[in-house]
Amino acid sequence: MADTKPGLRKPAFTKVDQLRPGTSGHNVTVKIVSTKMVLQKGPGGGPQARQMRISECVVGDETGIVVFTARNDQVDLMKEGTTVTLRNAKVDMYKGSMRLAVDKWGRVEVTEPASFKVKEDTNMSLIEYELVNAVE
Numbered sequence: 001m002a003d004t005k006p007g008l009r010k011p012a013f014t015k016v017d018q019l020r021p022g023t024s025g026h027n028v029t030v031k032i033v034s035t036k037m038v039l040q041k042g043p044g045g046g047p048q049a050r051q052m053r054i055s056e057c058v059v060g061d062e063t064g065i066v067v068f069t070a071r072n073d074q075v076d077l078m079k080e081g082t083t084v085t086l087r088n089a090k091v092d093m094y095k096g097s098m099r100l101a102v103d104k105w106g107r108v109e110v111t112e113p114a115s116f117k118v119k120e121d122t123n124m125s126l127i128e129y130e131l132v133n134a135v136e
Contacts, residue, residue, distance in 0.1 A: 011087070017063035017122060021098055021129050024090035028100070029111065030059035030068070031118050035078045059084070059100070061114075064122030068100040074108045083114040096128045 011027045019026065039054040055075045059068045069092070070078045077084060088106035092099045102108050 015063040026089045028086045032082050033058040060118040062116040067125040085109045085111050097125045
């Protein structure tokens with residue numbers, strides 16, 4: 001009989017072209033193609049005053065590219081040409097297009113440079129999705 005105690009599973013890695021709207025729990029190894037700061041707010045006067053930074057980064061692998069939204073400390077890791085592993089990433093929708101994000105339950109790790117060439121002609125964030133309510 002097999003051991004019933006669950007062990008640590010080896011993480012399953014997803015390719016960029018397999019990402020779908022509203023999904024989460026993705027592990028993806030990507031190269032950073034470009035990065036652009038979209039929001040930088042200094043600490044305000046409130047009790048929870050802290051700096052807030054958001055950067056939109058185009059990341060990709062050999063199957064395609066997607067926009068990754070980096071927040072706060074993640075922004076520092078996002079340098080063009082760097083290879084990162086996004087653990088437990090989720091797909092957020094913004095104005096009908098996909099954005100990859102890592103929240104507090106995930107991790108962004110800089111890894112050794114990947115050998116693949118990024119396929120920039122398949123941009124998953126340019127595919128527009130429409131919310132359709134299914135009636136049962």
